[in-house]
Amino acid sequence: MAKQRPAKLSVYLYIPNLVGYLRVLLNCIAFSNKTLFSLLYFFSFCCDAVDGWCARKFNQVSTFGAVLDMVTDRVSTACLLVILSQIYKPSLVFLSLLALDIASHWLQMYSTFLSGKTSHKDVKDSTSWLCRLYYGNRMLMGYCCVSCEVLYIILLLIAKKQTEDLMNVVVESLTQISPLSILLTLNIFGWLIKQIINVIQMKTAADVCVLYDIEKHHKA
């Protein structure tokens, strides 16, 4: 007896995917309204945790949902970094962070697909102690991810003029002992760990791509 196939539409209407669409909508509104931006952007970021929980609770885990989640994360971070690059000079700082975010995640995804076919051992050998610590500890990972987003939102909020010098703003905010300087310090620390992880993952993923070809060639 053939199992009845669920309609494509029903997957698109899974509860976690509806949460995903809400996130997209919130981001669209957030980026078109300066006043509400930080609230909406951060709320959308919180929904990121909700849709994963929904998927497991309602048994509606889907590949489409995972991709929707990843793409929404990357696009919203990219747009925020573009805006920050226009406010804070030199623009190259935030454009570089944008580049690193997209490149590292893209390579990471590519290598995840390929590593089903490459020697698992080779990948593990190149995993650094920092990566093992990061991925093994959900609290640490959560702290670093949240720090990144909060840091970017704070920088957007404290910009008073249309263009600011990044170094000046950061140094000024840190040297005046205040709740802001403590918050900034905490976030910068988590943000830094995440960027280092991005660089390591990018190298690891590139290695996977290269090893994939070598293995394929060897088997041929």
Next chain:
Amino acid sequence: MAANKAKQRPAKLSVYLYIPNLVGYLRVLLNCIAFSNKTLFSLLYFFSFCCDAVDGWCARKFNQVSTFGAVLDMVTDRPSLVFLSLLALDIASHWLQMYSTFLSGKTSHKDVKDSTSWLCRLYYGNRMLMGYCCVSCEVLYIILLLIAKKQTEDLMNVVVESLTQISPLSILLTLNIFGWLIKQIINVIQMKTAADVCVLYDIEKHHKA
């Protein structure tokens, strides 16, 4: 007795040093310099875009096609809501497209083909058309950067003004806008098609279980 000679594995480093991948690194470097220097930007950005054609040619000529090179190529290829939306569309459509390419080895090939529109078939079947659309996009963006005189401009004003004054610029703009438009429509269609592949993948997997 057959001699068992293990094939010698090429070192990882040699793939990183493939000529087309070196061209890829040059593109990354050019883009870094381009984005830090307003004057040279357009030249360097366009030159980097030209290298895009070169590294693929090198790969085939020197027989150094590599998966890493393909990924590097795509990664180096990619403030007002209009341009943020275009950024979002570009990243989202290419990301989903890549995901579905990996998955579609495992989904029914027929389902994917059914959802391919006539425009997609025309676009991907015709290298000249595809090339024209990709180049139009990049050239349009560079032109818009170059004709901006003030630090903030009204997009509609600038575009309408440039189009209404009959000049070489208006002709160039029109040509590019047409190609750019086709590419954005393709992006949207591909995004939908790729999302369908993701969904079908789960359905097939569930069906086989």
